[in-house]
Amino acid sequence: MTDDLHARMQRLVADPPPPTAVPSQAVFARVRKVRRRRAAGVAVLATAAVAAVVAISGNLSEIDSQPPVVGPPSGSTPSSTPTTPSPYGVKVTLEPYVTGRTVTMNISMSGTVLRPIADGGLEVPDNHLVALGQGTAYSWGDDSDIFSSFSNGSECVKAKTPFKGSGKPIAESHTYPRPGTYTYTYRTRFCGVKVDATASIPVVIN
Known part of the structure; x- marks a missing residue:
């Protein structure tokens, strides 16, 4: 191919000639x-x-703001319902009196419970909080036996009448075999109260 022919081909490719016919x-x-x-x-x-x-x-509301992350719509998040505190509960207070190695434990309690249902389907009529109890347990914190006595809970199944009051169980005494620091623990149970009322206190024996 001659140089002249090659130059013509280049012009045709770069700039094709206009059409000769009218569209x-x-x-x-x-x-x-x-x-x-x-x-x-x-x-x-x-x-x-x-x-x-x-x-x-x-x-973007601030200088350091970042563009939002675009993603698929999130599913609905279940809302948590706030738990309503129980209106029933008992507070136990312990007061030890020490004489030598002998301790007399005075116990007082107050609060709101449900009246238990006694045999025959009748509510317990007592207006003394201790009499409405469903059992107790206590420990002197030494090698002596732990006392524990609770009902089977049948008296609480149909309980529905609230009772608010206070009471004091009979004070118990205990003699420790040797000096030391011991922990006395008391636990009691009532209808309507989900967790047993518990209290403890250190006892120092010289």
């Missing part, structure tokens, strides 16, 4: 339709881009 009206219509579609597509993309920028910038 038909159908060709012009197709060209206009394609141009309109391209223009509409560009406009839609531009509008979407502007909206995205505005939405993201609207969520």
